[in-house]
Amino acid sequence: xxxxxxLDLALKEFTFEENKGTLHSLTVFIPEVLDPxxxxxxxxxxxxxxxxxxxxxxxxxxxxxxxxxxxxSLPGAVAAKCGATVIxxxxxxxxxxxxxxxxxxxxxxxxxxxxxxxxxxxVSPELIALPPLHVILGxxxxxxxxxxEGVLVTVTFLLRRSPGVQFxxxxxxxxxxxxxxxxxxxxxxxxxxxxxxxFGAQSSQIGRSTLPGSHVVQMMVITAQEPEQExxx
Ligand SMILES: C[S@@+](CC[C@H](N)C(=O)[O-])C[C@H]1O[C@@H](n2cnc3c(N)ncnc32)[C@H](O)[C@@H]1O
Numbered sequence: 273x274x275x276x277x278x279l280d281l282a283l284k285e286f287t288f289e290e291n292k293g294t295l296h297s298l299t300v301f302i303p304e305v306l307d308p309x310x311x312x313x314x315x316x317x318x319x320x321x322x323x324x325x326x327x328x329x330x331x332x333x334x335x336x337x338x339x340x341x342x343x344x345s346l347p348g349a350v351a352a353k354c355g356a357t358v359i360x361x362x363x364x365x366x367x368x369x370x371x372x373x374x375x376x377x378x379x380x381x382x383x384x385x386x387x388x389x390x391x392x393x394x395v396s397p398e399l400i401a402l403p404p405l406h407v408i409l410g411x412x413x414x415x416x417x418x419x420x421e422g423v424l425v426t427v428t429f430l431l432r433r434s435p436g437v438q439f440x441x442x443x444x445x446x447x448x449x450x451x452x453x454x455x456x457x458x459x460x461x462x463x464x465x466x467x468x469x470x471f472g473a474q475s476s477q478i479g480r481s482t483l484p485g486s487h488v489v490q491m492m493v494i495t496a497q498e499p500e501q502e503x504x505x
Pocket of ligand 1 (some may be wrong): 313314315316317318340341342343344345346362363364366369390391392410411412413415419422
C-alpha cells in the first residue's frame with residue numbers, strides 16, 4: 273500500500289467473531305506505518321479493547337464515542353463499524369499520528385468519523401468543543417508514567433461534563449512499580465477491572481491476530497465518583 277507521503281505501509285486485517293464460523297463477524301483494516309522513525313502499529317492493548325468494544329456492540333450503537341491517543345485506531349474503527357458516532361484523537365502536537373487515524377478511516381470507508389488533535393492534560397478549544405459523549409476509549413494510553421496524570425486530567429474533564437460517561441481503557445503491565453491508583457484517588461475516579469475471560473479476551477489470539485501473545489493486559493472501566501453528600505447539620 274502506498275500513500276501521498278510515500279510511506280511504507282502494511283495493511284493488517286482483524287476479524288472479530290461472535291463464535292468461530294458464525295455469520296456474525298466484523299472485519300477492520302488497519303494500515304500500519306513500517307518506518308521505524310515513526311512507526312505506528314496496533315499495540316496488544318488495542319486488540320483487547322477492540323474485542324471489548326465488539327462484545328458491547330449492542331450497547332454502543334448510535335452512541336457518541338471518543339478515542340484518546342488513538343494511533344492507528346483499531347478500537348475506534350470497530351466502534352464506528354458497530355454503528356457508533358466516533359471521534360478519533362491523538363496528540364495535537366503529532367500531526368503524523370492524526371494522519372494514521374485518517375488512513376484507518378479511509379481503509380474502512382468510515383467517512384463520518386471525525387479526527388481531532390487532543391493533547392492529554394490540555395483544556396484546549398478542541399476539547400471544549402466536543403459533543404456530549406457516552407464512552408471514551410483509550411488503548412495503551414498509560415505507557416509513559418509522566419503522562420499518566422495528563423490522561424486522567426483529560427478524562428476527568430470529560431467525565432464531569434457528560435454525566436454517566438465511562439472510560440474504557442486497556443493497560444499493559446510493563447513495570448510492577450507503575451500504578452494509577454493514587455491518581456485515581458486524587459481525581460476522584462472509580463475503577464472496575466473487567467476480567468478478560470468475561471469478554472473472550474483471555475486468549476493469546478484475538479480478532480484472528482496473535483498480537484496479545486504473552487503480554488499481560490488489563491481491561492478497566494473508569495467512572496467519576498459521585499460527589500460526597502454534605503452531612504446534615
Ligand atoms: C502506545 S501508543 C497506543 C496507540 C493505540 N491506542 C494502540 O493501542 O494501538 C500511544 C498513543 O498515544 C499518543 N500520545 C502520546 N502522547 C500523547 C499526548 N501527550 N496526548 C495525546 N496523545 C498522545 C501517541 O501518539 C500514540 O498514538
